[in-house]
Amino acid sequence: MRETTIPSTVSQLRVRKTRGPNExxxxxxxxxxxxxxxxxxxCLMPLALVIIVSFSxxxxxxxxxxxxxxEAWSLEAYKFMFKDWHQILRSFGIxxxxxxxxxxxxxxxxxxYAYPISRSDFPHRHFFSFFMFFTMLFNGGLVPWYLVYTQLLDLKNTLAALMLPLLVSAFFVLLLRTFFASSIPMPLIEAAKIDGAGEIRIFSRIILPLSMPVLATVALFQVxxxxxxxxxxxxxxxxxxxxNLQFMMYKTMLDIQFLSSNVQASQGLSQAGGILQLPTETVRMAMAVLGIGPIVFAYPFFQKYFKKGLTVGAIKG
Structure with a gap:
């Protein structure tokens, strides 16, 4: 009978590590x-170039x-822009x-709006889904849209006129509806009903926490x-x-371009003994920095909800 040889060294007992199929x-x-x-x-180089040019x-x-x-560093663009710092601060707050x-x-x-039309037990979900989808294909036109907000609702020169037209987007509603219908299991809703939860409680305590990825995505685009x-x-x-801040910078750039290209304004200022020297390129970059600066800090805030929404509310099959 053959005797089995027992490995005597640790190296012979060492198991080679195998690489996984996705590694x-x-x-x-x-x-x-x-x-x-x-x-x-x-991706970062254009942003760095904009910042550097604004300080040039x-x-x-x-x-x-x-x-x-x-060739030389300068703060003239920011000094010129912040001469009217009261308006900048007000527009930034708006x-x-x-x-x-x-x-x-x-x-x-x-x-x-999206949650009811995602429920299979809602009898009128097809009508309201088509009603929202129809607004993506046709609209009343610019003139009726303007008359509704200015004549019917009387919202001219108010902050409500800047908020209401962007409140509801048909594309985002259909996106939310698709996520609710495909990612929220119906047995979970039925179990909550058996436990005595009402529709409002189900929506606020179950549906919204499980929908953090799509809510964060829609919120980011709305911001x-x-x-x-x-x-x-x-x-x-x-x-x-x-x-708001974007329109204030837009008006400022139009004014600078008009004064820089207007020969009569330059001649009139020269006759008065002054020289028209307005920064154009550096101010444009400084405005870009001012405009994109605050919104950059919103991405880490939403990223937290992306990660949280991917793992919250896992259920066993």
Whole structure:
């Protein structure tokens, strides 16, 4: 009878580690990391260039163009822009108010509309779904839309005129409805009904916590819509009291371009003994920094809810 040999060394007992089917090798992992580092740098370089140009000297930018290493540093663009700091502060507050309050109300309204039409036991869900989808295909036109807000609702020169037109988006409503119908299990709702929960309690305690990914996505896009909007200010606001930050910067750039290209204004100022020197390129970049600066900090806030919504409310099959 053959005797089995017993391994005498630890190395013979060592089990070789096998790589999983989805695990990359060390060279492939290095290439992926290098690619994404380069991609991230390519995304950040334009933003860095905008910031650097905003702190550059206007003459150097006009002569040498945009450069990561400017000939001279200057704060003239920001000094020129903050001469009217009262209006900037007021417009900034209006933008923040519209972005926060408008987004919160918008999420509530669209969620309350999307949840009933996602329920299979709601008898009129097809009609209300088509009613919302119809608004994506046809609208009443610009003139009736303007008359409704100015003549019927009398909202001209008010903050409500800047908030109401963006409250409900048909695309986001259908997006929420699809998520509610496909990701929220119906047995979970039935179990909550058996436990005595009403519709409002089910919606607030079960549906909304489980829908954090789609709610965060819609909220992020709504914040961007409110923050970047300037067209509603152009249509409904006639003075400078209730304009937001984007429209204020838009008006400032138009004024600078008009004064820079107007020969009569330059001649009149020269005859009066002055020289018309308005920063154009550096002010444009400084306004871009001022406009995108606050909204950049919103992304980490929403990212937290993305991660939380992916793991909250897991149920066993």
């Amino acid at each position: 990359l090798s060390a060279p492939a992992n290095l290439l992926v990391n290098v690619f994404f580092w380069l991609y991230t740098a390519a 000297d206007e003459k150097g930018v006009l002569i040498h163009g945009y450069n990561f290493l400017p 933008s923040v108010f519209l972005a926060t309050v408008g987004t919160a109300i918008s999420l509530i309204l669209m969620s309350l 961007l819509n409110y923050w970047n909007d300037w067209f509603l200010n152009l249509v409904f606001i006639s003075g400078s009291k209730n304009i």
